[in-house]
Amino acid sequence: MIDQLTVFLGNEEGRLTALCRTLGDAGIQMHSLVLADTTDYGIVRIICDNPKGAIEALSQARFTASLAKVVAVEVPHVPGGLAGVFAALDKLGVNIEYSYCFIGANGVATLALKAPESVMGALDEAGFKVLHPGDLYAA
Amino acid sequence: MAYQDEITHMDRAELEALQLERLKKAVVYCYEKIPFYKENFDAVGFDPYALETFEDLRRAPFTTKQDMRDAYPYDLFALPKSEVKEIHMSSGTTGVATVSGYTENDLKVWGDCFARGIGYAGGDENDIVHVCYGYGLFTGGLGAHYGGLNAGAMTIPMSAGNTKRQIKVLQSMGSSIICCTPSYAMYIADTAIEMGLDPKKDFHLKAGIHGAEAWSNQFRANLEEKLDYKALDVYGLTEVMGPGVAIECMEQTGLHVAEDHFWIEILDPETHEPVPDGEWGELVITTLTKEATPVIRYRTKDITRIIPGECACGRTHRRIDRLHGRTDDMMIIRGVNVFPRQIENVCTGFEEIADWYQIELTRENSLDVATLKIEINPDFPMDEIRKIEDLQRRLEQALKDELATKIKVKVVEPYTITRSEGKAVRIVDLRSEEEK
Numbered sequence: 149m150i151d152q153l154t155v156f157l158g159n160e161e162g163r164l165t166a167l168c169r170t171l172g173d174a175g176i177q178m179h180s181l182v183l184a185d186t187t188d189y190g191i192v193r194i195i196c197d198n199p200k201g202a203i204e205a206l207s208q209a210r211f212t213a214s215l216a217k218v219v220a221v222e223v224p225h226v227p228g229g230l231a232g233v234f235a236a237l238d239k240l241g242v243n244i245e246y247s248y249c250f251i252g253a254n255g256v257a258t259l260a261l262k263a264p265e266s267v268m269g270a271l272d273e274a275g276f277k278v279l280h281p282g283d284l285y286a287a
Numbered sequence: 288m289a290y291q292d293e294i295t296h297m298d299r300a301e302l303e304a305l306q307l308e309r310l311k312k313a314v315v316y317c318y319e320k321i322p323f324y325k326e327n328f329d330a331v332g333f334d335p336y337a338l339e340t341f342e343d344l345r346r347a348p349f350t351t352k353q354d355m356r357d358a359y360p361y362d363l364f365a366l367p368k369s370e371v372k373e374i375h376m377s378s379g380t381t382g383v384a385t386v387s388g389y390t391e392n393d394l395k396v397w398g399d400c401f402a403r404g405i406g407y408a409g410g411d412e413n414d415i416v417h418v419c420y421g422y423g424l425f426t427g428g429l430g431a432h433y434g435g436l437n438a439g440a441m442t443i444p445m446s447a448g449n450t451k452r453q454i455k456v457l458q459s460m461g462s463s464i465i466c467c468t469p470s471y472a473m474y475i476a477d478t479a480i481e482m483g484l485d486p487k488k489d490f491h492l493k494a495g496i497h498g499a500e501a502w503s504n505q506f507r508a509n510l511e512e513k514l515d516y517k518a519l520d521v522y523g524l525t526e527v528m529g530p531g532v533a534i535e536c537m538e539q540t541g542l543h544v545a546e547d548h549f550w551i552e553i554l555d556p557e558t559h560e561p562v563p564d565g566e567w568g569e570l571v572i573t574t575l576t577k578e579a580t581p582v583i584r585y586r587t588k589d590i591t592r593i594i595p596g597e598c599a600c601g602r603t604h605r606r607i608d609r610l611h612g613r614t615d616d617m618m619i620i621r622g623v624n625v626f627p628r629q630i631e632n633v634c635t636g637f638e639e640i641a642d643w644y645q646i647e648l649t650r651e652n653s654l655d656v657a658t659l660k661i662e663i664n665p666d667f668p669m670d671e672i673r674k675i676e677d678l679q680r681r682l683e684q685a686l687k688d689e690l691a692t693k694i695k696v697k698v699v700e701p702y703t704i705t706r707s708e709g710k711a712v713r714i715v716d717l718r719s720e721e722e723k
Contacts (some may be wrong), residue, residue, distance in 0.1 A: 154670040156663070158700040184672055188697050191672055210702050212663070216670040245671055262670070 149217040149265060150284060151199035155192040156212040159185070167192065167211065174205035179284060180250030180260070195220075195250060195260065197285045216262065220279040221271050223249065223257040233259055236274040240267055253283050289406030290438050291399060294547055295602045302546060302603060307341065309575035310550055314338050314347065317581050320365035323358060324583060341550070344573065345561070349584045355385040355526055363580050364388050371579045376424040377525040387426075387525050388579030394433060396576055400531030400545040401434025401496075401521075407536040407543070407600075408494035408519055410464050412439030417462035419471060420499070421447040426529025427499055431466035434531060440464070447471060454479045457490045465495045466530075469502040469510065469518065473642055474706050476513040492516040494537075498523065498530050501610045501628050505635030509642055520609050526585055527572050533607055541594040541606030548576050551607070552584070553593055556614050564595040567611055588614040590626075618648060618714065620657045623692040627713045630659060630694065633685050639667050639678055643704040646694075648716045655718070658695045659686070660704055 157163045164183075171178065177197040184191045196202055199215055206213035223229045230249070237244065245262035252258030258279065261267065268278050289295075297305075314335035317324040328335060333347045355363060363386075364371065372391050376384040389397065405416065416435035420427030428446055435442030443462060445453055453475055456462060465472060472495055479486045486492075492514055498521035510518045522542050523530035532549055533542035544551055553568040554561055562568040570587045590611040598606055612626035619625075627646060634640055641662040649656045661682070668674055679696045686694040705712060 152670075156669045156698075156700060158703060163700075186672065186676075189675075189699070191669065193670075212665055212669065212701050214665070214668075214670065245673070 149268070150195065150220045150260070150279060150281060151215045152218045152260065153192075153194040153196060153199055153202050153206075154214050154216045155194065155206060157190045157192055159188050159190060164192075166209075167206075170205055170209045170211070171196070171202055174201060176202045176205065179252065180248070182248045182250070184246065193246075193248070193260075195284060199285065217265075219261045219263050219265070219268055219271070220252065220284065221259050221261070222252065222277040222279065223259050224276075225257055229257075230259065233271070233276060236271060236276065237261075237263070237267060240270050242267060252279060289409075289411070290402045291406070295403055295406075295543065295604055297547070297603055299603055305547060306550055306575060309547075310341070310344065310573065311338055313573065313575050313577075313581055314344070314583060316365065317583050321363060321581075323354065323363060344550070344584070345552075347584055349559075349571065349586050350582050351586050352385060352526065352588070356383040358386075359383050360386050363582075365581055366390065366579055373429075374424075375426045375429070375525055375529060384424075385526050386580070387528070390578040392576075393528075393578050395437070396548055397430055397528050397531060398433030398437035400528070400548065401430055401534070402437035403543075403545065404496050404519065404521055404531060404534030405434055405438040405440060405464060407534055407602075408464055408496060408517065409537065410438060410440060410494065414438070414440040414463045414493075415461055416440040416442045417445060417453075417457065417460075417465045418442060419445040419447050419453055419465065419467040419475075420530075426523060426525050427466075427468070430523065430529035430531055431496065434466075450475055450478050451482075454482065454484065457486075457492070458484070461491045463491055463493050465492055465516075466521075467495070467497060468499045469495075469497040469506060470500060470706075472497055472510055472514070472518070473506070476510065477642075480513070486513055487515040490514060494519060496521045496530075496534065501612055503628060503631045503635055504609075506631065506642060509635075522589075522607070522610065524587060524589075527574060527582060527587075528577065532572065535609075536598065536600045536602060538598055538600050540598060541608050543598065543602055543604040543606055546604045548574065550575055551593075551605075553591065553607075556590075562592070564593040567592045567608075569614060570607065590614060618646070618657070618716075620648070620655045620690075620692050620694075623690065625657070625690050625692065629690060630686065631713075633682070633689050634659075634661065636685065637678070637682055639664055640682075641701065643706065645704045645712065646714045648714065648718050650718045656695065657692070658697050660697050660699045662701045662704060663698055665701065 179195045182193045247261045318335040327348045371388045373389045418431040422428030494517045507518045519535040521530045522533040533544040535542045550573040552571040556569040570589045572585050574581045591607045594606040612628045645660045647658045682696045
């Protein structure tokens with residue numbers, strides 16, 4: 149599974165800038181940034197080239213950041229490609245907490261899923277390319 | 288033998304006789320030396336020369352904070368300035384400051400009262416007393432300082448602030464008793480942990496004497512867990528003396544009042560009638576020995592109760608309970624009385640929440656809105672919003688069950704609630720004056 153950075157951000161002006169600046173100053177390159185927002189706060193989910201270094205830099209700057217394991221799978225770049233991936237997941241009857249798409253390695257559309265590890269094998273068997281840490285960052 | 292054991296273990300009958308003798312002198316002293324008391328006593332027909340019993344004092348008028356403000360700066364002094372050695376002042380953040388003066392003997396009594404607390408904590412001349420209350424007009428710093436000196440302990444006058452240096456001294460000098468606000472003790476502990484230290488091993492504390500704000504039992508348990516020491520509560524107020532009016536012993540079952548120097552009453556705040564021992568009410572204090580600025584029946588606005596029965600430690604001075612709050616800290620939210628302490632008690636039942644919280648009061652569509660801001664502990668699985676929302680819901684429900692009124696819960700980022708080096712700011716009231 150892939151290490152995803154999760155950051156809790158108060159809904160205050162300038163917090164996203166501060167977050168991105170902190171990562172930038174630490175020499176961290178982001179592949180994706182997805183924001184789940186509520187009225188009072190946001191949960192920022194980031195896939196980057198150095199998750200452990202990012203955690204260190206963010207903790208030092210007093211952000212509430214942690215690593216979460218997500219499944220990453222490449223999406224065939226054809227009409228209905230994403231539907232195919234979800235159809236394969238449907239058969240498994242597992243709970244997907246959240247998911248989002250981003251541009252992964254070599255510019256290929258990639259789906260990130262907060263799902264049990266067991267879906268990796270199932271997706272692989274269904275012919276999809278499941279990504280491993282080394283594919284997205286130096287593991 | 289701990290400091291002034293003979294006084295703190297005095298036979299009750301003997302102690303009460305001493306109190307009555309001192310009380311008789313105190314009311315006459317105030318009447319003769321301070322015009323304010325003469326006018327007030329005469330206005331209600333209270334004859335200080337006729338006081339024979341403690342009950343007789345109930346006919347004497349109260350002294351309030353407003354009286355003290357009106358007397359600013361010197362109108363409540365019983366002696367010429369040439370006999371006064373030191374003054375302290377309340378912060379005056381909510382109005383004009385109140386001033387308290389001390390003669391040489393007053394300073395000795397003050398130091399003695401606090402030094403007894405050092406004795407309660409098992410301390411003596413072999414201890415190192417680390418004082419990180421603020422020094423200055425605030426009574427905390429110098430009160431603890433004089434206590435340390437009177438107890439014969441080596442006293443380190445750190446004052447508040449410069450937390451990294453506090454930590455360095457706690458590590459290297461072997462401080463054994465720390466005196467500061469409970470919230471600053473927590474801040475020091477958290478900062479040390481954040482720096483990678485383990486205060487349990489790296490500090491050498493056996494006790495802390497903490498006061499100047501209300502703190503819950505759970506907050507105390509957390510402090511004791513982090514610092515591996517006994518956290519004792521101390522009570523005092525500028526208008527009367529400063530810290531040392533009452534201090535907890537190692538039994539932690541209430542604070543022993545220095546009864547040889549203070550006469551206390553617990554009154555129903557509305558009817559002003561005394562409540563029976565064990566019942567909560569407003570603490571009213573009369574100084575028995577204070578020379579420079581004695582006070583008769585000072586209404587503290589602090590809510591406490593007398594704990595009935597004897598303390599297991601064997602000391603005879605009666606105990607008051609840890610403060611429930613202040614009558615003027617009490618918030619009225621949509622008509623329901625709420626003390627910050629009640630909210631803290633609910634919060635501490637949730638281990639997902641960090642020790643810092645703040646209550647914000649606002650008004651929307653002419654209705655009071657109370658919002659409790661909390662910080663979540665860093666190890667909480669915040670990746671799933673569902674879990675954060677579930678925590679908010681459970682906390683809101685628990686608050687509603689406890690307080691019978693709705694409090695909104697807002698999760699904020701760590702370190703956004705202001706940490707304090709003095710008194711923690713627990714309530715931010717953004718309602719305008721006429722809305723309260």
